[in-house]
Amino acid sequence: MATAQARLTEGGSRFELNQWWRRNQRKIAPYIFVAPFFIIFLIFGLYPIVYSFVLSFYKGFGFEQKTFFGLGNYIHLFQDARYGKAVLNTTEYAAGSLFILSPLALLVALAINSVYVRWKGLYKTGLFFPVITSGVIIAIIFGRVLDQQYGLLNILLGWFGIPAVGWLSNAPFVMPAYIIMGIWTWLGINALYWLAGLNGINKEYYEAASIDGANQWSSFLYITLPMLRPIMLFVAIQAIIGSYNLFEAPFLLTQGGPSDASMTLTLYIYTQGFQNFNVGYASAIAYSMTVLLLVLSLLNIRLFGWKGAGE
């Protein structure tokens, strides 16, 4: 065997290899096809996850000078007032998305879906615009909208006799200002999510209900709402997870201020990790945020049920 192989010319062995590849490529090809994703994930996903976890038990400046700190970073989370503020502010923003934006988007979807509206595409396109706009440009736009003296929002409120509000300079108003910005940004896409849900409801239910003498309100209450449950779960999870991405506007317009009133979790990770080079603590914040997001997602599933979660 060995001598036979040794006698093969180089061209022959290449021919052998070719033959072997022809016979086996169907078995090997899929691994090669999925390899780029898994290689990139290994380097920029899995390794960072593990490394971040290790880092979260260390203390020190930058990546080089660090000492083991045990659970110190995690214990510090509970004593750190800025972290507390970041959690509160982010939660406030998430609550705004969940309890103001999402129901408003449902109303918009119901309106667009109603028999009264002929040019549905016009409204869909008109409301969709902000979704394709970058957070930086939205921040630049809202720098003008939220300005106390020359801002569009205060002009609008002025028409109704409401005095000018220092949206970006007055601590209690900063997060509400960003919630308004969030509603402006995400109303269109959320309405589209609800619309997709509404289109999925079998029209026969409504016909049967109207034969039974149900009015529009009870059709909505007993058919539309229950049938929207899977979408509800989805919209709620999107709203919460999306809320934790709030970064550009607080970073650029208010730098987390005034007095940490617009400090968000992502901004705090950035501040600790890339401005203070407190990489261990930044990792601990990041991990606490992951746990928080998982808890919120699980809570959602408990509230709305598992149904449709996997669809």
Add this chain to the structure above:
Amino acid sequence: MADVNIAVQEEAPHRAVRTTSATPRRAGFMVGSVLVNVILLILVVLTIVPFLYMMLGAFKHNTEIFGTPITFFPKNPTFENMTALLNNFPFVRWALNTVVVAVVGSAFSVLLSSLAGFAFAKYEFRFKNVLFMLMLATLLIPNQVLLVPQFQVIRELHWFNTYEALIIPRAVGAFGIFLMRQYTVNLPSELLDAARVDGATEFGIWWRIVLPLVRPGLAVLAILSFTGLWNDFLWPLIVTNDTSMFVLNLGLGALVGPYDYQYGILLSGALLASLPVIIIFLIFQRQFIDGFIQGAFKG
């Protein structure tokens, strides 16, 4: 798509029934119609006005932006903001960087996602299900968690301030693969087998048969990737600090604050930076809206 069509088809008779049976209530229908359309129009106006204010503000003198009464249309339209932006900042370089990152990045994303999606859709191999679940699980990881260690990886690779850093880590993601698998899974396997009988290689099958057939999916993914890369801010902020490697968002972001007193420059930058995506959106509205919906539900 099919759902929407069915909905539209069923709507027509529905409406006919309603109008004939509700003749006495036609006035009520009119009132409802006006009310609903007016409210929706107000919402559309509220959405678009800040946008238009930004676009028009780009052509206003700063004294007009910071002056009362506040104007919507520029009194004396000027290009001074544009010229100041182009003369004082490497705006063209930022634009080129953004184009390179968005175009090359979405090309990678489309090709690599389709390749992997093809593998998951049309092959049987060991660990396929495990790998597929593992891939989907990566969607649950919040990006922010990885920022700090990813920065360290970029540094160890000596990729800081490079296109590699801006492109490679985001070249292929679970969502894109999942999307492309959905588009590939319904292709007839007989077609692929026939090509195999004709002696096509597996790679050749993907390149010559699968890719042309999944073009609608490629379009959706290309749009989503392009928009995502064009609009991203946090990742470029982490991996670049040399102004010549800035993407548009980063360059504009650096002007917010220090150049607030010349807001016209910021607004003209915002106008120029948002224009390409807006134009693409207006051309491919359908794919955009379908894409974002699919992106959300399948991802």
